[in-house]
Amino acid sequence: MDKETLSTYRAEVIEKFINIETIINIIICQRYFKKVIRDFYFEVLYDEYFTFGLRRRILEKILKNIDKQYKEKVQDLNRLNTIRNYFAHCNQEYIEGPDKTQKGKVLDPRNIDREVNFKDLYSEFIEKQGSVVDYLMKISVDLGAELEKF
Numbered sequence: 266m267d268k269e270t271l272s273t274y275r276a277e278v279i280e281k282f283i284n285i286e287t288i289i290n291i292i293i294c295q296r297y298f299k300k301v302i303r304d305f306y307f308e309v310l311y312d313e314y315f316t317f318g319l320r321r322r323i324l325e326k327i328l329k330n331i332d333k334q335y336k337e338k339v340q341d342l343n344r345l346n347t348i349r350n351y352f353a354h355c356n357q358e359y360i361e362g363p364d365k366t367q368k369g370k371v372l373d374p375r376n377i378d379r380e381v382n383f384k385d386l387y388s389e390f391i392e393k394q395g396s397v398v399d400y401l402m403k404i405s406v407d408l409g410a411e412l413e414k415f
Contacts (some may be wrong), residue, residue: 266383266384271356271383274352274383274384274387275352275353275356277387278348278349278352278387278390279349279352279353281390281394281398282345282346282349282394284398285342285345285394285397285398285401286317286320288398288401288402288405289320289321289324289401290306290310290311290320291405291410292324292327292401292404292405292408292410293310293320293323293324293327294306294310295405295408295409295410296327296408299409300409301410317346321339321342321343321346324339324342325339327404328404331404331407331408332404338396338397338400338401341393341396341397342397344389344393345390345393345394345397348386348387348389348390349390351381351383351386352383352386352387355371355374355381356371371383
């Protein structure tokens with residue numbers, strides 16, 4: 266895959282995942298405050314140290330009380346996060362041997378004997394993210410949020 270395409274995929278995956286986290290933040294606000302409280306949203310949920318893992322755990326606690334079928338969507342959400350992490354953190358090309366003219370490859374951190382297939386990861390992300398966004402939007406509206414889908 267050429268670098269320009271990879272850069273485009275990376276930007277899209279990260280931006281779409283940011284949108285997912287935004288909807289989760291809205292769900293958290295709606296559940297605990299019945300509205301989005303600006304200071305809480307920006308000073309707590311929007312803080313760069315408020316991790317996705319913590320955000321996901323709070324979401325799971327909310328979902329288990331209102332949706333008995335939530336586990337599959339949480340699994341999809343976890344997979345989207347894994348893919349986002351590949352795009353955000355795996356980009357160092359590795360060239361084996363002294364021949365610097367050969368094409369480098371990005372090794373998979375879970376199995377360094379294989380290369381990361383960004384094309385397949387991108388396709389999987391796009392395939393799953395739409396249904397996750399739709400699900401989260403429904404939950405947020407069910408909790409009283411007034412959202413518009415773009």
